[in-house]
Amino acid sequence: MIRMWKEFSKGLWKELPPFRLMLGLCPTLAVTASANDGLGMGAAVIFVLTLSNVLISLVRKIIPQKVRIACYIAIAATLVVVVELLMQAFAYPLYQSLGIFVPLIVVNCIILGRAEAFAGKNPVHLALVDGLGIGIGYMISLTFLGSLREVLGKGTWFGHPVMWDGFEPFGFMVMAPGAFIALGLIVGAMNFLNMRMAKKKAQGALQEMDGCAACGGCAMATKSREL
Amino acid sequence: MKSGNPETGGMVPCLLIGESAPHIHCGRTIRGLMLDIIIAMLPSAVLAIVYWGVDALRVMALAVAVAVLAEAACCRLMGRKSSIDDLNAVVVGLLVAFMLPAGVAWWAVVVGVGLSICLGKMVFGGIGANPVPAALVGYAAISVCWGIHVDPDTVQLATSWSDPLTKLKFFGAAGIEKFGYADLLFGRQIGGLGSANVGMILLGGLYLVARRTVRWQIPLAFLLGTAVVSGLFYMAAPETYAPPLFHLLTGGVMFAAFFIATDYACSPSRTAAMFLYGVLGGALVVLIRVYGMHVDGTAFAVLLASLVVPYCVLLRPKPFGVK
Known part of the structure; x- marks a missing residue:
């Protein structure tokens, strides 16, 4: 139990993916123009990462060493298609605003990194909590970065105005350079x-x-x- | 680079010879250099107060105060000895203020100067470590975000003067016929509160060059770049484009040439590199004015040119014996 908590909690601060491990930076920079997009992207990654960790851990003894990367990618790609179809069915506006970055979860280095470094070597229950922990850490990071950029750049948070009247949005923050500067300052x-x-x-x-x-x-x- | 020994006639010549103490101090200090720059800015500041009254004084005082406070706060946060007494913060604050119109909103000044000091200078490690002129960072950020509150055109409405560059942008060469060069030289135009007083800026700039506070190559190359490129446009189609002298006397060209582009940390130091850097900056000003969406592209031109400086610095003679 203690081991499981340890594997879960490391993703929340010690190995926080975008800010400590510097992994998965492409969606971190690209889709965090609003808190909502960050949250949605994070949720998609939690889903894919947890399930891919579990599946890979289940089949880790069957997969030959030489073709393991291809197998990991096939599993991740299957799950990503599931997420993509679910999003199109139930959260179409979110799907539209995330755009190409949903299919790109397949090649997100967090997915492959956790599969290679953790799920391929550890039993199912540990792989499950590891995927959950890292995924939740990723979602929190993306939502935080998205909130920061949205509040400063648009004066809203999850679409609701939160700043005082007469606040002039600092539009720079929702543009691409704002993402780099905000990420650098957070790191x-x-x-x-x-x-x-x-x-x-x-x-x-x-x-x-x-x-x-x-x-x-x-x-x-x-x-x-x-x- | 390996340091060769001059006595053994090594293959690599010794580039830095360190003699043992005592050394003679040449008497130059950062504080002295910054004082020179402040003195050079004074005539334009005085003229700005004459033209715009207490509004101009308000912007300059606020900018300097915010700059010094921000630098003191950064130093404290970084656990360093406070560096505000080298006067660089005062200069950065004044430089930002000079680019802003007199009627600019106070919060734009605070954010602009704060960003200049924190993100432009201190985050890289303080004076001498900034990759681009610190004053431009904050100015660029606020002018991109809050154009309507920062543009001289939209802020300075209670005056009979107009902004020559806006006229040029939207009415072509026909729009600028009524501007006399003497008017432009004496700053009777809308622009940054200090940078539009082109004559006074030139006076201060010549003082800096005479005192050798700045190297003459950079301002000369910058003005040459602007003049040559705008001259080419003018020769091609005089009825569409403005003459070179018009470009030199409007917007922030003179100011950028003497005060911004000569930033010690981010300008090259060899003659060829300095000329390349200056000409590049000057040419970019005209290109932005002709093709870009900005009315006065000086700040962005200098920002771009200073990003190229690491490559300009590669223009250096090959050390003897090195393949």
Whole structure:
């Protein structure tokens, strides 16, 4: 049970896909012009990722090593077609605003990454919670980025006006460059918070460590600790 | 690059020779350079206050105050020693203010200057690390988002002057016949509150060049680029396009040539590279004015040119002996 919680919760902060792992950036930048689109894209990814993780974990002992990538993609593609048809049937406006990025979930590196790194090696229940955790982390990230851009760029949140009267929308944020700048600032803020937290945690225990190793905030530190 | 030893006559010549202390300080400081720039901006600032009254003073004071406060806040957040006493923040604030019309809304000034300092300068590591002129970042952002609140045309309505570039854009060469060059030179035109006082900007720019605060190659190349490209258009069809002198004396060309394009961090330093950079910026101004949707494309032209600087810098002599 503890193991399952661990696999689930890592997707929520420690391995948050777009902001920590830097995976799945293409839809992150392209479809987050509004919170609604971010939420919809995140939901589609949760569906595909969880089911593909479960299926791949089920068949992991049958698939020959040499053709595993092709099999993963075939499974993901099947699920994506399901999502696409469901969206066309029940959420057509969302389908229209997401456009090409729904079919592109097939080649989203999160799907293939989780399949290769986790689901192909672990039992079904762990693969399920891993897919759920990473998927929910992805949805939260996309919704957060979409909200930030929509509130600043249009003055609305999920389509409802939230800013004061006379607010002039900062239209730059819903344009393409706004996505890059918002993503960069969020990643910077997360690194800042992580360094702070690591410093606080390490204050007592790591007194003897010096320089990069003492901070624990970046990849260098993990490396030097492993050495 | 490996450092060669001059005594052994190594294949790679020594590019940086470090002698042991003590060194003589040439007396130049960032603060001194920035003070020079502020002095050079003063005549135009005074003329702006004469023309636009307390409105102009309001914009400049607000811009400088926001710039200094934003820089102090960034330094504190980054855990650094405060760098506001090098006066660079004051200069950036003033530069943004000079590009804005006197009647601009206060919140546009606050956001523009704040973005210039935070996203244009501090996020890259402070003075000397910015890839594009810091003042242009904020100005470009607010002029893209809030064009109607930032464009001189739509803001400065209570005046009998008009914006020569708007006339040129929408009425062609026939629209600019009533503008005399003397009027343009003395700033009797609508534009940025400081950058439209072309004569005073030129005066300040010449002061900077004489004091060697800026290198003369960049302003000269920038003005040359504008003049040559607009001259080509003018020669091709004088009844459609404006003469070169008109382009030099309107909008932000003079201001950008002396004060913006010469930003120390993002302009090249070798003569050939400086000329390439300046000419590119000047040519882009005219191209944006002729073909683009912006009325005065100076800010965007300099932004684009400064993005090309890393490639301009490749124009350098081959070190002796290097294949």
